Amino acid sequence: MRRFFVEKIDTKxxxxxITGSEARHISKVLRMSEGDRLILMDxxxxxxxxxxxxxxxxxxxxxxxxxxxxxxxSPVEIILCQALLKSGPMDYMIQKTSELGVxxxxxxxxxxxxxxxxxxxxxxxxxxxxxxxxxxAKQSGRSLPAQIEPxxxxxxxxxxxxxxxxxxxxxxxxxGGSDLKGLxxxxxxxxxxxxxxxxxxxxxxxxxxxxxxAGFSPVSxxxxxxxxxxxxxxxxxxxxxxxxxxxxxx
Numbered sequence: 176m177r178r179f180f181v182e183k184i185d186t187k188x189x190x191x192x193i194t195g196s197e198a199r200h201i202s203k204v205l206r207m208s209e210g211d212r213l214i215l216m217d218x219x220x221x222x223x224x225x226x227x228x229x230x231x232x233x234x235x236x237x238x239x240x241x242x243x244x245x246x247x248x249s250p251v252e253i254i255l256c257q258a259l260l261k262s263g264p265m266d267y268m269i270q271k272t273s274e275l276g277v278x279x280x281x282x283x284x285x286x287x288x289x290x291x292x293x294x295x296x297x298x299x300x301x302x303x304x305x306x307x308x309x310x311x312a313k314q315s316g317r318s319l320p321a322q323i324e325p326x327x328x329x330x331x332x333x334x335x336x337x338x339x340x341x342x343x344x345x346x347x348x349x350x351g352g353s354d355l356k357g358l359x360x361x362x363x364x365x366x367x368x369x370x371x372x373x374x375x376x377x378x379x380x381x382x383x384x385x386x387x388x389a390g391f392s393p394v395s396x397x398x399x400x401x402x403x404x405x406x407x408x409x410x411x412x413x414x415x416x417x418x419x420x421x422x423x424x425x
Contacts, residue, residue, distance in 0.1 A: 248318065249276045258329075
């Protein structure tokens with residue numbers, strides 16, 4: 176059964192209205208009509224089986240039939256701090272890490288970031304990234320989409336998380352003494368993981384030092400030099416495998 180999102184499901188009269196791009200997708204692309212059924216979800220985690228009453232491009236009305244329980248969230252909260260990447264790689268990274276269950280994505284700028292976003296262009300990108308997380312949530316069946324945090328500078332990022340609880344890692348291709356596997360296995364299953372992934376040009380040594388002073392451990396993913404989006408995807412996958420829900424849960 177296909178899944179769709181609304182901002183909030185109002186259960187007061189048992190009927191819910193779907194508008195915007197979701198309504199257009201239902202009526203124009205999928206050509207779903209009166210009598211068809213779907214699963215409706217909102218940003219609070221509510222989930223219902225619903226019956227379409229009317230289907231128009233501007234508004235689809237559904238009758239809420241049955242409340243459903245969503246999948247349990249991962250036992251570890253994953254916060255991915257990602258330096259801005261070019262448009263295609265950034266979209267890919269958000270899509271795939273969202274499917275894997277990352278909770279929050281924090282885009283940031285650093286000394287070697289080559290992408291410059293501000294004003295209306297940044298606002299449009301934020302809306303676009305949030306649409307990607309919604310689509311990924313529907314694809315993967317997760318209860319809530321990943322949250323996209325406001326863009327921030329690197330210094331502000333590490334300042335926010337200094338002293339915060341959780342395992343904190345910073346991927347750095349020049350790290351020769353510690354790897355992500357060793358870091359994860361040195362922790363007794365924390366409930367929060369914060370990971371920083373840099374831009375195409377990597378981090379400057381001063382940034383690595385500043386992050387380590389804020390409690391982030393510089394770690395390597397091995398001998399391969401990975402693209403930013405690949406490194407982020409690998410990191411989230413490894414964390415979910417070691418501590419999360421990449422398994423069949425009872």
